[in-house]
Every structure is written in C-alpha cells, then in structure tokens.
Amino acid sequence: MTTRNISISTLRRSLWALTGVAALALGAAFLWQAQTPHEPTGPRITGEAAITNAYTLTDHNGRAVTANSFGGQWQLVFFGFTHCPDICPTTLAYMAQVMDELGPHAAQVTPIFITVDPARDTADVMAAYVEAFHPRMVGLTGTEAQVAEAAGNFRVWYERAEDASMPDGYSMAHAGHIYVMAPDGRFVDVWLEGDAPAEAFAADLLTLIQSTGSSS
C-alpha cells in the first residue's frame, strides 16, 4: 500500500515535472514567436489614405532612388520576386501589355517592380529580369529593412514561406496588387491582374493621364 502510494506520488511528481517542462517550452516558443519580427502583421488594405509612395531603394542600374525619383511620372508599382514562377511574370507581362496599349502616352508612365526577396534579387538580377518585360520597367531592390519599409508604406503584405521543395528552401507569399500612383506621388488606384483585361486598365490610365495631361 505504502509502496503503491509512493509510486503514485512519484508518478504524480514526474507528471508535474513534465507539465513544468511543457509549460517552459510553451513559454519559450511564445517568447521566440514574440521576438520573431512579423511586421507587417497581415494583409491590410485600409484605404487610400494609408498607402504612401515612400521608399529608399536601389534601382536595377545600381542607383540609389526614392519615390521622388519618379516624380512627374505616373507609376505602376508591383511587389514580387524573380523566383516566382506564375503570378509575378504574369503580372509583369500584364503591366508591359498595359504600357504597350498606352502607345505614345507610355512615355508618361513608369512601371516599377519592387522585390520582396532582396537576398536573391540583387540589382543585376533585377536588371536582367525587368529588361525582359519592358524597356521602361524599373526594378528596385535594397536591404531587407528598406524593402520592409517600402512594403509597409504601400501596405503590401509579404512573408517568407519556408518550403524545402523550393529553390534555396523558401518561397515568398505576397500581395499581388498593382498600385497606380500619380505624378505628384499620390495613391490613385489599385488593380489586380486577372480582374480586368490590359485594354481596360490602359483605357482607365489614359483617362487619368489626359485629365492631368498638361501638369505632368
């Protein structure tokens, strides 16, 4: 009887010890989670007032640029990465098609591709990539912090997704919007490839360009 009591209390103690270990592990995991930067925290499309055209990045020719570098031009801004097999080339080809549809007015528009994977997408990589789509397309990269700041200002959500089956063991999940920014830097509109044919997007842009044509 005594032996049994001891064994039960031993068992009880070990169980409590285990619970303690589990609690510690949970606490550690929570702390680790809390310390892991995951800013911005989720998809946030909170209206035009929240979207600001502000960044300091490096263009595909290796020049330091800010959003002001493209002032005076209408800008189409898209965030993606060059290892993206489907959405990014599809969207960039769509942007290029919109440019072609604009005819001579394309000279007033700069399509901009900002990478969310700066570790792999260096200026040289971006140069080879954007030149394949359109001669006017600009590729922007930077440090992780600069890219995070740019994406934060545009309210573009992205996240590194660990996946052993992908090249280098990861992929990037990201919002696929195309932002239309006015020559004065103001956010105007947002489009998503697949929502409308390039002709419709171009026609809309043309109206915008012509409405402010003399000022830009």
Place this chain on the structure above:
Amino acid sequence: MRNIVFAALCATLPTLAAAEVMVSDPWARASILANRPGAAYLTLESDIADRLMSLETPVAGQVMLHGTETDANGVARMAHIEALDIESGTPVTFAPGGMHLMLMGLTGKLEEGSTFPLTLSFQHAGEITVEVQVLGIAATGPEGAE
C-alpha cells in the same frame, strides 16, 4: 430487344475503349533568367474519374503541381498539390494566376519556340507523354487561344 441491347453496347464500347485522359494545349512560359523555376500549363479532361499522380520531364529535376490561391486581399500563396483528382467530364485547366506545373531544377533556360516532352502518370490512364510548347514570356494562354 436483344438488338437494342446490342446497339447500346456498341454505342458505349467505343467510349469505354477510348476511356482515357485528354491532355490538351500544353505550354510553358520561356525562362527570363537561368536557375529559376519554370511554369507550364495544360488542360486535362477524362471520361472516367482519374487521378494525376506524378509528372516527369527530362528538362527539369522535378515537376510539382501548384495551386495559386489568391485571397480576398489579393495575397497570392502557392499551395503544393500532391495528387490531383479529375472528375469525369469536368475539364481541369491550368492557367496563369491559377494552377500551374512548377518545373524545378531546369537543365537550362526554356527558350521560346522550343518544345520539351512531359510525361503525366495517372492512376487509371497510365502514362501519357505530351510535347510542351515554349511560348514567349508574355504569353497568357496556349497558342491560338487569343
């Protein structure tokens, strides 16, 4: 009566004999840079319920089935599909911005105008090999679709 049954049988026989998966309009987008995953697209249709088990091509180390899920916020995520069920009579279309075949470990850049073989293994239909056409980087669908 017997004739009717016979006729009915005759009518169904060719269908049964031809019960197989149709793989149509296979195409891939030309590579822009080397050492990047490629994407290929096609349409599958089967007379009977079948399942796409695996894919193979000599031009890539691995072919993976990917769904691109774009949520209400426009966030695109790729989801790996292990095996794809095909319902009888319902075509499954792979297209840019949606389901795609991801070609991993390409042996070289996919050049516009070239073709490469792709073998699809189905649970019932067995192996089917098609020639995939490599179209330009701005292609949005198979040739002749636009």
